[in-house]
Amino acid sequence: MPELPEVxxxxxxxxxxxxxxxxxxxxxxxxxxxxxxxxxxxxxxxQGAQILTWTRRxxxxxxxxxxxxxxTDRPAGWLGVHLRMTGQLLWLSDSTPPSKHTxxxxxxxxxxxxxxxxxxxxxxxxxxxxTEDPNIVVAGMGALGPEPLSAEFSxxxxxxxxxxxxxxxxxxxxxxxxxxxxxxxxxxxxxxVSGIHPTRRCRxxxxxxxETLHGAIATVIQKALKEGGxxxxxxxxxxxxxxxxxxxxxxxxxxxxxxxxxxTPIAKIRMAGRSCHFCPVCQP
Numbered sequence: 001m002p003e004l005p006e007v008x009x010x011x012x013x014x015x016x017x018x019x020x021x022x023x024x025x026x027x028x029x030x031x032x033x034x035x036x037x038x039x040x041x042x043x044x045x046x047q048g049a050q051i052l053t054w055t056r057r058x059x060x061x062x063x064x065x066x067x068x069x070x071x072t073d074r075p076a077g078w079l080g081v082h083l084r085m086t087g088q089l090l091w092l093s094d095s096t097p098p099s100k101h102t103x104x105x106x107x108x109x110x111x112x113x114x115x116x117x118x119x120x121x122x123x124x125x126x127x128x129x130x131t132e133d134p135n136i137v138v139a140g141m142g143a144l145g146p147e148p149l150s151a152e153f154s155x156x157x158x159x160x161x162x163x164x165x166x167x168x169x170x171x172x173x174x175x176x177x178x179x180x181x182x183x184x185x186x187x188x189x190x191x192x193v194s195g196i197h198p199t200r201r202c203r204x205x206x207x208x209x210x211e212t213l214h215g216a217i218a219t220v221i222q223k224a225l226k227e228g229g230x231x232x233x234x235x236x237x238x239x240x241x242x243x244x245x246x247x248x249x250x251x252x253x254x255x256x257x258x259x260x261x262x263x264t265p266i267a268k269i270r271m272a273g274r275s276c277h278f279c280p281v282c283q284p
Contacts, residue, residue, distance in 0.1 A: 002083050003059065004148065004181030005224035006243065010089055011056045013238035014063070017091040018051040018114060022068035025107040033103040033116065035124040036137055045127040046106065049076040058144045058180030059083070062134055080126035080138045081116070087123030090115045091238045114238075144180040148217050153179065155214045162202035162210055169205060169213075170198035171272050182217070185230055185245075185252045188277045190217045192250045197283045198269075198276050223248075251277040 002010070026043040028034055034042045049065040056062070061083075065076035081089065086101075094113045098105065104116040104125060116125060128137045135142035146152035161178050162169070172178060173187045182190075191198050193216035196209060205213070224230065229243035230252070237243065246253065250260055255268040259279040269276050 001059070001085050001183055002087075002229070003183035003186055004056075004221060005186070005227075005245065006229035007059050007061060007083065007181070008056055008225060009229045009237055009243060010083075011054045011061055013091070014051075014054045014061070014089065014114075017112075017238055018063075018108070019053060020050065021108045021112075022050045023047060023106050024109060025105075027105040027107070028103075029098075029105070030103040030118075030121060032121065033118065033123060033125055034127075035139070036126045036128070042125070042127045045077055045129065046079060049079075051079075057141055058147070058176055059183075060138060060141050061089075062138075075130040077130045077132075078126075078128040078134050080124075080128060080134060080141075082124050082138075084118070084120075084122035084124065086120040087116065087118040089238055090117055140176070143177050145176065145178045147180050148182060148221055153214075153217075155211045158210050158214045159207060162205055165202035167202060168199050168271060169196060169202050170276055172202050173217075174272070174274075184274050184276075185249075186217070186220050186224060188252050189220045189224075189250055192277075192279060192283060193220055195283055198271060198278055251279060253277065 023046050026046045028039050028043060031039050048068050050068040052064040052066045054061060054063045059082060061081040063079040065078060067074040067076045091114055094107060094111045098115065099117055101117050101119045102115050103118050106114040126138055128134045161172065165172060170187055170191065173182050190213065194213040196213060224245045227243055227245040228237060230245040251266050254266045255277060256265050259266060259282060262281045264279055264281040266277055267280050
């Protein structure tokens, strides 16, 4: 699933490609992709709306919309997107044949369109009318914890999160209600950089370890943003370009390969139904 760096990379690409442009036509090829409201209202609400700006909250994308041609910048609501496991937003020529996994097509002028492509069909899109609150309409967005690069996500906050919790630190970092945007890739990477074993119980971590972990999370996320995220089978930037972080990852998807620090083979276990990569020596 795309995580904060991948979704932020998509957001930047969307702003560059679509800001100031009006949606001329909306085609929904898979009705269940539209989470809210009905398909008909989704199409009616978006058609003729202009993309003002794209923002991101955790792994959610949100476009603020205005009414095209309105001199008073009349709001036209918001377009929400969650890529889930395999969703992609691709900025393409309308002459490019759609793949069989294309779920929604937003057509713009100059023969360009934004396509939502989703192989496993878990991704969702919302049109939120201007009278409604996206944090209420978009399931899960209102319950998100602080962003990992925000002032709210401080060492003190991380210590408060860990205090008294008996769950493994890996599981806690994956909890979107505690920290927004982290996922399997960057939790594994952050735990390696901080030297903490993923199965360590939150309450067992010292203040020094948690402060180190806080810094590691920021370092890893900033590096991944610089590299355009991690490319895997279902993630591409809006123009189809690959991200570069995977080539420099410390542990993620490097099972059996030598640790870049001590040369010990990287290990993999399962935690809460997910793969977990770590170095047995560097993360005792």
